[in-house]
Each structure stands twice: as C-alpha cells, then as structure tokens.
Amino acid sequence: MVLKRRIVLFIILSLCSIAFAQDGLGGIGDPYFPDFGNNGYDVQHYTIALNVNMEEQTLNGTAMIESLATQDLSVFHLDFLGMSIKQITVNNAAATFERDGRELIITPETPLLENQPFTVHVVYNGSPGKGVSSSNLPFGRGWTWISDGVYVASEPGGSAVWYPVNDHPLDKATYTLQITVPQDYTVAANGLLQDVISESDGRQTYLWEAENPIASYLVTVNIGRFAMLETVYGDGLPLRFFVPERFADELPALADVTKEMLAFFESVFGVYPLEAYGIVVVDATLDFALETQTLSLFGRDLLAGDQWLGIGGADIVMAHELAHQWFGNSVSPASWRDIWLNEGFATFAQMLWLEYTQGTAEMNAIYDSWYDNISYLSASRNTPLADPGDDNLFSINVYLRGALVLEALRQELGDELLFAILQAFHETYRNGNASIEDFIATAEAVSGQSLTDFFTQWLYERDLPLSPLSD
Ligand SMILES: [Zn+2]
Numbered sequence: 035m036v037l038k039r040r041i042v043l044f045i046i047l048s049l050c051s052i053a054f055a056q057d058g059l060g061g062i063g064d065p066y067f068p069d070f071g072n073n074g075y076d077v078q079h080y081t082i083a084l085n086v087n088m089e090e091q092t093l094n095g096t097a098m099i100e101s102l103a104t105q106d107l108s109v110f111h112l113d114f115l116g117m118s119i120k121q122i123t124v125n126n127a128a129a130t131f132e133r134d135g136r137e138l139i140i141t142p143e144t145p146l147l148e149n150q151p152f153t154v155h156v157v158y159n160g161s162p163g164k165g166v167s168s169s170n171l172p173f174g175r176g177w178t179w180i181s182d183g184v185y186v187a188s189e190p191g192g193s194a195v196w197y198p199v200n201d202h203p204l205d206k207a208t209y210t211l212q213i214t215v216p217q218d219y220t221v222a223a224n225g226l227l228q229d230v231i232s233e234s235d236g237r238q239t240y241l242w243e244a245e246n247p248i249a250s251y252l253v254t255v256n257i258g259r260f261a262m263l264e265t266v267y268g269d270g271l272p273l274r275f276f277v278p279e280r281f282a283d284e285l286p287a288l289a290d291v292t293k294e295m296l297a298f299f300e301s302v303f304g305v306y307p308l309e310a311y312g313i314v315v316v317d318a319t320l321d322f323a324l325e326t327q328t329l330s331l332f333g334r335d336l337l338a339g340d341q342w343l344g345i346g347g348a349d350i351v352m353a354h355e356l357a358h359q360w361f362g363n364s365v366s367p368a369s370w371r372d373i374w375l376n377e378g379f380a381t382f383a384q385m386l387w388l389e390y391t392q393g394t395a396e397m398n399a400i401y402d403s404w405y406d407n408i409s410y411l412s413a414s415r416n417t418p419l420a421d422p423g424d425d426n427l428f429s430i431n432v433y434l435r436g437a438l439v440l441e442a443l444r445q446e447l448g449d450e451l452l453f454a455i456l457q458a459f460h461e462t463y464r465n466g467n468a469s470i471e472d473f474i475a476t477a478e479a480v481s482g483q484s485l486t487d488f489f490t491q492w493l494y495e496r497d498l499p500l501s502p503l504s505d
Pocket of ligand 1: 035363380
C-alpha cells in the first residue's frame with residue numbers, strides 16, 4: 035500500500051481491543067491484531083458468490099469455504115463483521131452459530147476431526163460495512179461504495195465486512211469470485227476472468243478464478259463502468275487494465291509502462307510470480323493505492339499526473355504496487371509486525387525503478403531528503419522497524435527508513451549479492467509467509483557473512499544509523 039499524502043501517514047489510530055472468545059480458537063495469534071484470523075483449521079479455497087444491487091447498495095451473498103481441520107473441533111470461528119446471516123451449514127448439515135464482534139462462532143452438528151476436510155456454506159445479505167465501527171477496521175474499509183461503483187481495499191482487516199473469512203495472511207487460499215451485476219457494469223477482480231454469464235433477468239455474472247493463494251486483505255472486487263484493455267507480457271503472462279470509460283485513451287500507456295516495469299523487476303527479483311497482472315483505476319479520488327493481488331488498485335488521480343509523496347509521477351506508485359506482487363503478495367508477512375517486509379521492500383523497489391528511469395543522482399537526492407525527514411521523527415513515530423506497533427503499520431518510518439535499510443545493505447554488499455538475496459528470499463517463501471528473522475537468515479546464508487550488527491542497528495534499534503550515502 036502507498037498512502038498518498040504525508041499527513042495521512044501520521045494518522046493516529048486507536049484500536050478497540052476485542053475480548054478473546056473463551057474457547058481460544060478466535061484469533062490466529064497476531065501480536066498486533068489478536069482477534070484477526072482463527073485457529074484450528076486451514077482454508078484451501080473460497081467460492082464467493084455475490085448478487086449486487088447497485089441502487090440499494092446491498093447484496094445477497096453465499097460463501098463456500100473448503101477447509102481442512104488441523105485439530106479436532108466441536109466449535110470453530112470465522113471473522114465476519116456486519117450483515118445478516120440467513121443460514122450456515124457445515125458438510126451440508128445445519129449448524130448453529132453466534133456472533134461476537136468480529137467473531138462468527140460456529141458449532142457444527144457433528145464435531146470435525148483433525149486432518150479431515152470440511153465445507154462451510156454461509157448464506158448472508160445486507161450492505162457490507164454498514165453499521166461497522168471504524169475502530170474495528172484500521173485503514174481498510176473493505177467493501178466501499180462510491181458514487182457509481184464499488185472498490186474493495188481491506189488491508190489489514192477489512193475483508194471480514196464482505197465475506198466470512200479466516201482473516202489473516204497466515205491462512206492464504208485460492209478464490210473463485212462470482213459477482214452478479216447489472217448489464218452496464220463490469221467487474222474487475224483477482225486472477226483470470228473465466229466467463230461472463232448472462233442471467234435470465236438481464237444481469238451478468240462475472241466469474242473470476244485466482245489460482246495462486248491470496249492473503250485475504252489482497253482479495254478485491256471492483257464494480258464500475260470500465261473500459262478494458264487486455265494484452266500479454268513476455269511468454270504470455272495475461273495483463274488486463276480497467277479504467278473509467280472516459281479515460282479509455284490512457285489504457286495503452288498504462289500497459290506499455292507496466293510491461294517495461296515487469297521487464298525491469300524480473301531482471302532484479304526474478305520471474306513474475308503470479309498468474310496475471312494489471313491495474314484497476316476506480317472512479318474515485320483515493321488517498322492510497324493498494325497492491326490487490328494480480329490487479330493493483332488505484333484512484334482516478336493516478337491518471338491526473340499527481341505527485342505521489344512528492345517524489346515523482348504515477349509510474350513511481352505503479353512500480354511500488356507491482357513490486358508488492360513479489361514482496362507482500364507472493365511472500366506474505368507472517369504477522370502484521372513484519373510489515374517492513376512489505377512496505378520497506380516495495381519502497382526500495384520504487385527507488386530502483388526511479389534510478390533506472392531517472393538516474394542514480396536523482397535517487398540519491400531523494401534518499402538524502404528522506405534521511406533528513408526521518409531524522410526528525412518524534413519518538414512515537416520513530417519506532418523500530420522490526421516492531422513498529424499496530425498504529426504505525428503505514429507510518430512514514432516503515433516506508434522511508436524501510437527502503438534505506440535495503441539501500442544500505444546494497445551499499446555494503448553490492449548489487450549482485452543484494453539482488454541474489456532478494457531472489458533467494460522470494461524463491462524460498464513464495465506462496466507462503468516469512469518473518470523479518472527469516473529474511474535476515476536468508477541474507478546471512480546467501481552472503482556468507484554475519485549481518486547481526488547491521489540488522490540490529492537498522493531494524494531493532496530506534497537510533498538512525500549513518501546514512502548509506504554519507505561518504
Ligand atoms: Zn506498499
């Protein structure tokens with residue numbers, strides 16, 4: 035994610051702490067968001083079918099969740115906030131349920147056995163996000179209605195407002211999204227568009243399939259009056275771009291620069307790891323962009339030539355979100371405390387792109403100004419990168435100092451070794467999760483040297499080490 039204006043980076047959040055449910059299954063153990071995700075099972079695949087009423091801003095939904103029990107379960111939890119539940123079945127037998135904040139607590143008719151697959155069906159309706167306190171949703175609102183459409187941006191915990199989910203990056207799964215809308219709207223979502231089915235009432239169902247596992251906060255559904263361009267990159271990687279119809283002329287330029295970026299980042303990070311890529315520009319001005327998997331999400335301001343973070347044009351933030359497909363998406367953080375692995379890496383990548391397109395002197399000048407900026411951060415914002423705190427996930431320090439760490443490591447080890455470390459880290463943890471400690475271990479193994487002092491100073495302590503550019 036990139037937040038657009040610096041002032042937004044200083045948003046101070048207060049989070050309600052929600053009591054743990056008594057059975058201990060609610061909450062996957064995240065140090066920052068103890069009620070996110072759940073224990074006792076491992077979701078394999080979600081099939082989410084939504085019939086969307088654009089005028090009333092409501093939907094009828096069914097979620098089919100195919101899962102594997104990792105322990106015997108007489109009761110289990112999903113995360114689900116708001117909306118009304120009409121029915122829940124587990125393995126086709128009616129189940130009883132209760133709700134407690136984020137926790138949807140389900141008691142199947144027959145207890146589930148360890149290592150056995152099970153299928154949950156939830157039938158629900160309502161208006162996603164309606165009546166849900168923002169204190170339950172740091173940053174991401176999840177499903178968001180705009181004047182003539184919908185976008186979905188959920189980092190870190192907004193998915194639970196629109197479908198029942200094990201809402202934590204530790205439980206990645208594949209997805210089928212079947213979204214039914216009026217004929218004059220288009221649906222842009224994760225993965226590949228397999229079919230558009232005409233319904234008897236004149237509506238259309240868009241069938242999207244995502245074959246690589248996705249962390250729930252990266253699942254997206256965007257509904258709008260879009261113009262679309264489809265093309266391929268390299269040996270046939272599908273690319274698709276969606277913009278509001280009146281911006282259709284911008285599509286070829288978006289595709290061209292994205293192909294250039296893919297070629298550049300593949301030369302640095304290795305082969306693009308997912309089944310597709312592209313961009314959706316929704317018809318709203320957003321104060322952020324998000325690396326929703328295989329289809330990064332932007333507001334229409336992307337097309338207006340705005341300056342992002344005062345460092346350049348739209349291509350810089352496009353580079354940031356594309357780089358996340360390797361770092362953040364293919365390799366997901368093991369917990370939200372590991373946010374540096376997302377934002378530090380994507381910000382470093384945007385600077386590599388800037389260096390590639392504008393030169394090293396320009397990159398160094400920006401790093402110098404960033405170093406000065408973060409030198410003056412207040413103590414509450416200058417938290418260690420390895421433990422920034424739940425209200426600093428998207429703070430300026432995580433991005434700017436986060437990128438400087440990798441630039442400093444580059445200065446120390448040289449391009450060849452640094453890029454070998456990044457490639458090895460991605461290869462080792464792709465389609466899975468990694469912690470900051472996993473990255474450090476990879477860096478030491480690939481470089482063959484102890485980097486304890488380096489990482490202690492840059493990641494675990496508050497004091498800012500000397501600038502990597504100060505010689
Ligand atoms: Zn980001």
